[in-house]
Amino acid sequence: MTIDFGAHLFPRETYPDAFVGSEIESLLGDQLSDVDGLLTMYERAGIDRAVLSQPYFMGSADATVAAASNDALLDVVEDTDRLYGLAAIPTQAGGEVAAAEFERALDKGFNGGALETTSGGINLDDKILEPVFEVADQTGAPLLVHPKLDESLHPDALDDEYLLNATFGREVALAASICRVIHTGLLDRYPGLQLIYHHLGGNIAVMMGRIRLQLDEGRWPGQDHVKTIEEFEAQLRERIYVDTAGFFGDRTALEAALDVFPASNVVFGTDYPYEPRSDRELAELVTAVSDVTSTSQEATVLEESARALLVNT
Secondary structure, three states, rough: OEEEEEEOOOOOOHHHHHHHHOHHHHHHHHHHOOHHHHHHHHHHHOOOEEEEHEEEEEOOOOOHHHHHHHHHHHHHOOOOOOOOEEEEEHHHOHHHHHHHHHHHHHHHHHOOOOEEOOEOOOOOOOOOHHHHHHHHHHHHEEEEEEEOOOOOOOOOEEEEEEEHHHHHHHHHHHHHHHHHHOOOOOOOOOOOEEEOOOOHHHHHHHHHHHHHHHHOOOOOOOOOOOOOOOHHHHHHHHHEEEOOOOOOOOOOHHHHHHHHHHHEEEEEOOOOOOOOOOOOOOHHHHHHHHHOOOHHHHHHHHHHHHHOOOOOO
């Protein structure tokens, strides 16, 4: 069985007003909201199940809107045994409010949650989010970490005049977030916290040589506040998960990730409907994983890793 951990869908009941008449809607059309079309495309591509989330509502400042979007998505998920759901967590509404919505969504049957690398200036290592992480820690529910789509870093850094934010900014933000949650001790404080980073964690695996250089003890001054390279690598491999979306099935990126992360910490993801535009492209993303994995790794990445993470299944 193949499970896509990184798919997105916006039910028509709570379809974002910002999408109506937008360039992304004109490009993708019904793929943004049509669950029957999704299931048909996945069947043709040989993908059995999908884990759905709604990036637009992640990090919302309005808990009521987030709750409505979560309820609409849950209705879609509960209508078939081929779908799972990750609840959008309204982090800008405040830590306690966001945690309450996350807990409510899990009680209703969601299989995990989803939030952004940063929302309204709130990063994952900020204390305001501790109530959210307490829920995840206590329940074992996974949290998908999605890049903030626009101005992922700063309005003046890697803007989209030449698609620099879309190409690099989101990935830098993902990799930087991983470094922050490790170095600030967030994972130490919440031993049951399971963070799954979208887009291979910003392709952090290819930066390991640079990370080793910078964390090499004694090479640079002023490193007392960061983990050693041994501590960093241990937490990266043992505590961080990544999905395979974001790089259009690039074999080099997949091989690098599997060289750094155990297969059990890699989940298959497609970023549907943004990355694959046809069932052929969707199927090619599965083939890319199969091409770079052993038989045991293939089963782990395509199915077992996701099964081990999802709750309420």
